[in-house]
Amino acid sequence: MIEHFNIIILVLMIITAIIxxxxxxxLSASMxxxxxxxxxxxxxxxxxxVDVAFTEAAVGAGVSAVFLIATVYNTKRRSSD
Numbered sequence: 001m002i003e004h005f006n007i008i009i010l011v012l013m014i015i016t017a018i019i020x021x022x023x024x025x026x027l028s029a030s031m032x033x034x035x036x037x038x039x040x041x042x043x044x045x046x047x048x049x050v051d052v053a054f055t056e057a058a059v060g061a062g063v064s065a066v067f068l069i070a071t072v073y074n075t076k077r078r079s080s081d
Contacts, residue, residue: 002046005046006043006046009039009042009043009046010043012039013036013039013040013043016032016035016036016039017036019032020032020033020036026072027069027072027073030065030068030069030072031065031069033064033065033068034060034061034064034065034068034069035061037056037057037060037061037064037065038057038060038061040056040060041053041054041056041057041060041061044056
């Protein structure tokens, strides 16, 4: 049962990584990065590294994603098109 959970999480991580590289919108890429960080947090917790999982959830999925989204909102597009 645990192996099935690991495979599902790893497949979802690969899908989110590919989507975040393919998407053109920076806000969407930032949110997908937060989802990726949360998935790796689940993987760390399942492997028994709860302290690493907690740190990944707080820093990776929490603070970093919020900073990236705030940065995208505060930038202005200056295009000559």
